[in-house]
Amino acid sequence: MLFKGLHILTLALHFITVELLLGGLLVATWLNLYGVMRRQDAAAELRLTAAAALAKRLTVVMTYVINLGVPPLLFAQVLYGRALYTSSVLIGVYWIAVIFLLMACYWLIYQFAAGAEKGKAVWWQGLLAWLLAGAIAKIYVTNMTLMLRPEVWGQMYATTAHGSQLPPHDPTAFPRWLFMVSGGFWVSGIWMIWLAGRRVFEDPVRRYLAANGGRLAVVMLIVQAFVAARVLQAQPQGIRDALAADPLARYAGLAWIGVAVLIGLFGLWAAVKQPINRAAGWIGATLLLVGILGMTVYRDALRDLTLLSKGYDVWQRVVVTNWGVVILFLALFVAGLGVAGWLISVMMKAKTIPEKVM
Ligand code: HEM
Known part of the structure; x- marks a missing residue:
């Protein structure tokens, strides 16, 4: 139960950062391309500044993608070891390749951010980085x-x-990938609304971020809802019935739809009001966290029910609790969160340096 809870919580946080990365990269790439293509437009400066704002922060987002990926990997290996180790070994070459793709992607993001901050035409670097991140996904x-x-x-x-071959075709795999990629756009929309609350930008940039972030969130949420329906349709009928009958999956699904x-x-x-205050950012961030948590619980139920239909019951594990280690872990976990909170508070109080391109 403890492992399950921590697994879902840390995985939801990993998913938020993955979505920020996948969506933020493509949005920043597009804004940079649009900005340099139409430099004579009145809005060119807004586009380039918004592109730089996202690109610069993506280097930090990447550290969170990685660091928030490690805990769920450990918990997943404890909970689903026999299944996850087997599949990892079977596609070993690709699985190991993630490390190198990740390093290349990270390097490209730094190049992209440095160029975007100078208002240069670096959209192609952003696009390459996105392709690598998409391949990792x-x-x-x-x-x-x-x-x-x-x-x-x-x-x-x-x-x-x-470990050099890929698995035979699986009808659920592509919709699943598309689901994560499309989700990145609305998550980035929420991120742009968050950035609109930052005083480091001039007011027109903040309004631009809020309005376009709002539009992106609405449109791409609708797109992702269609993709979610496709993910479900691709599941075997037995799994869909099991999901409908499972109370936790039902509540998580309903919470997710509601949010x-x-x-x-x-x-x-x-999109209409173009808010440039911190409160709007916090509302968006809270909704994002709850929504992704609901999605993660639902996804978890989908996996458990699929594995159960094949004879693997995740709840049938023999657990011998080592309480000393559990208490030490929880104490360090809470202390770690405290330190991270303190670091963020120091950062928030730091003197702001205006961010502007051109
Ligand atoms: C650019 C980097 C990354 C991207 C784009 C990415 C993307 C994704 C995506 C799309 C999934 C969902 C797969 C699915 O549900 O079918 C996922 C799951 C996961 N990722 Fe990442 N990831 C990245 C880096 C990492 C790293 C560095 C780690 C760990 C060190 C990690 C750990 C995990 C784990 C453990 C899961 C699934 C856990 C579970 O299902 O229980 N990820 N990632």
């Missing part, structure tokens, strides 16, 4: 879906034991 999706398919493991291993509606309304409001 694809590898994660491939592994997380392969771990649910024990029926193909034997054949894959018999074909080659080198998504609120986020849509919030985005609409931001």
